[in-house]
């Protein structure tokens with residue numbers, strides 16, 4: 001975040017103060033600036049009522065007036081400004097059904113989830129910390145504000161936030177907080193799958209993801225999602241976590257962390273589609289995952305079928321999979337197993353055989369003159385015209401065959417050679433539909 005944004009935030013606080021209101025930075029911004037970590041956005045709490053905030057600033061979006069929130073725009077940056085509030089009742093363990101605007105900062109901080117999230121900072125950088133957030137952070141402790149039971153019952157998503165924060169900031173969950181969480185795991189069923197997925201994504205993408213996965217296993221939380229997941233992950237105890245999962249944090253790309261996890265669950269491409277859908281991953285994320293799993297599965301089957309390890313056949317297998325499944329998944333495969341080779345399953349013919357793909361896969365990928373039909377120096381129309389055949393299902397198969405041959409380097413990728421090769425196959429296709 002730019003210094004400019006912080007400066008604008010301070011100017012915003014000053015304007016509220018000059019108008020006779022109290023105003024503070026709150027939430028993640030205070031926590032992360034205290035920890036000297038990167039900051040994404042700035043939340044502000046004020047004694048001013050939403051209408052008073054809107055009167056003071058030219059550009060405001062009434063984001064959540066019921067809950068006292070107005071987004072004040074300064075340039076293209078939005079600052080969420082929320083009136084000090086108390087949350088009276090919680091609906092379905094997710095959101096407050098009613099809020100009461102109050103005058104006291106301390107009361108506002110009291111309703112928050114964890115002590116490190118219940119600190120406020122004025123524009124001069126002075127911290128208000130009535131619940132000991134700084135002390136807890138210094139001691140490496142994550143603790144609920146007040147009664148943990150109540151905090152988790154109010155908002156069941158906080159259980160996942162608890163695990164995410166504990167792993168990302170490498171904190172020990174304080175005893176009463178952890179038992180409060182454990183006593184309420186069933187309430188996760190009230191949380192929308194989109195929210196569950198978003199938290200899990202942040203956990204997996206964050207620092208120390210393995211710690212988070214251990215806490216997930218320890219809590220048994222995932223057994224209680226709204227839509228039941230059919231994933232081994234859900235039932236893993238801490239002892240059952242695969243050893244190779246401990247290396248998950250070594251993968252810089254979050255997508256690759258999910259691939260490692262899916263691979264270690266022995267997930268089939270089909271289950272990835274089904275379970276990924278339940279978890280509301282995007283179609284693009286699901287497709288990439290399922291191609292990665294198909295690639296990995298095909299490679300294993302072909303390797304198992306090979307009596308003796310033959311580099312030439314391995315290169316052909318690799319290239320064929322790149323053409324039929326996609327080059328992105330070959331890249332993903334190399335990125336995942338290059339960092340965590342221990343996750344590769346032992347093949348029937350000995351685990352050491354994978355090394356050939358790890359060592360040469362990237363080179364094989366680079367040397368491929370074509371990786372997909374669109375890379376051919378010939379398109380379907382030209383092929384059909386040359387062979388004087390009506391386009392039909394045969395054409396897709398013909399192009400695939402040509403792509404495979406060109407990818408393997410058996411036919412040069414130029415129109416003339418491709419056509420000659422295609423002619424030699426004419427008889428084979430003659431009786432095709």
Ligand SMILES: Nc1ccn([C@@H]2O[C@H](COP(=O)(O)OP(=O)(O)OP(=O)(O)O)[C@@H](O)[C@H]2O)c(=O)n1
Nearest residue numbers: 027028029043111112113114117118155157158
């Ligand atoms: N379920 C929640 C969500 C939020 N908060 C409070 O609202 C603040 C802002 O919430 P949010 O923006 O969701 O999270 P951050 O704490 O800012 O951190 P992050 O953005 O990393 O989630 C939190 O710090 C916390 O004080 C809470 O008490 N309970």
